[in-house]
Amino acid sequence: MTEHKIIFGDSRSLNSIKDKSVQLIITSPPYWQLKDYGDIDQIGFNDSYEEYINNLNFVWKECNRVLSDGCRLCINIGDQFARSVYYGRYKVIPIRTEIIRFCETLKMDYMGAIIWQKTTTMNTSGGGAVMGSFPYPRNGILKMDYEFILLFKKLGKAPKPTPEQKKESAMTKEEWNQYFSSHWNFPGVRQTDHIAMFPEELPKRLIKMFSFIGETVFDPFAGSGTTSLAAKNLGRNSIAYEINKDFASVIKNKLCDVQLGIFDNESKVIFMNDDKGYQSSIEQLPYIYKDPHRMDKKIDVKKLKFGSKIDKTDKKEVETFTVKEVISPEKILLNNGLVVKLLGILEKKEYRKEAMDFLKEKFDKRKIYLRYDKIKNDNKNSTKCYVYLSNRTFINNHLIRTGFVNVDISIDYSCKDKFLKSLPK
Secondary structure (H helix, E strand, O other): OEEEEEEEOOOOOOOOOOOOOEEEEEEOOOOOOOOEOOOOOOOOOOOOHHHHHHHHHHHHHHHHHHEEEEEEEEEEEOOEEEOHHHHOOOEEEOHHHHHHHHHHHOOOEEEEEEEEEOOOOHHHOOOOOOOOOOOOOOOOOOOOOEEEEEEEEOOOOOOOOOHHHHHHHOOOHHHHHHHOOOEEEOOOOOOOOOOOOOOOHHHHHHHHHHOOOOOEEEEOOOOOOHHHHHHHHOOOEEEEEEOOHHHHHHHHHHHOOHHHOOOOOOEEEEEEEOOOOOOOOHHHOOOOOOOOOOOOOOOOHHHOOOOOOOEOOOOOOOOEEOEEEEOOOOEEEEOOOOEEEEOOEEEOHHHHHHHHHHHHHHHOOOOEEEEOOOOOEOOOOOEEEEEEEOOOOEHHHHHHHHOOEEEOOOOOOOOHHHHHHHOOO
16 A cells, blocks of 8 residues: 655645655756745745745755655756846746755765756746747747756665565666656646646656655655656655645545545545744755846736736736836836837837827826737847737827838838838828
């Protein structure tokens, strides 16, 4: 019989787990300032980048404590794409480099990384299908449709498996060749009950690669319980920590589906609470990260979304704004502090006042919404968009019809021909 403990508590302090009591750790840490998992003490969403890395380091320190000698820690993490509208400039944030640095500070051996190529968009890190200076060189931006699975080994001699464990845990030659390749290619999972899930295929492979039947697998960021499910299906025990008790029903539905006969008489699931909590003491870390870039958001990421589901309450509704200031015929300041440029609009200096007065009259106390073309930013990292009133009045086109502005023909966009036809004869 296998046993599966779901512990609701803070993984920065694994109070309910003994030293060297788990033989494999598989996890995917929370995103930085991108996903709101709904708990005030969560790691990531409300942190500066420096706070985020140091909070994660508390978790890795605890993982090292509970992991048996000679066993593996596997961390699924992607580089994160920082948008200029959120952080002031475009930048790829290599979170993995700080994880590697800290785990090696813990005297764990870094054993390389698997590159997981998956079907995705750049929403994970804040981008789109076509980004940068397209179709012109220099300022194009890579599409990040991959993540890393970092592999670490704790020093020391691993627990010795029994002959029966070795026999029952043996992999086929096909599995060995496929799993131990450095590139994996399978899709992600549809985000439904939990807003950031990885597919069961990911922990399934790692469990078969790095543990024996009857051993214990641990996930410090349980989420929807996928790692525990994979462990159960492969005859391993599991322990999982999750900070948000709201996910209890999601985990229970996944692990305790009697109709499907997942557990039957072979396994049992135990739900527990770790109420001791976590007391911050950064001096306990063997290495304290200092961010040379002082990265932090310039505006609330919830105030401007680009298709990514930020929290579980998100619905596919049109996001509306009001205009706080008309800066120029080309630029407006929104009520959330964001400056956007009207795509396709080129200022006529001799009609600057008339164009701005027109926009002020149109925007006066009215709600607007934004639509984007294939290019969301220009070569100066300004956000370019089509602006509509809530009654669907297309402001860019109406402004062009006045004759107070020219049409920008220096770049390609879907409404360029429409705008040219709208110019007064």
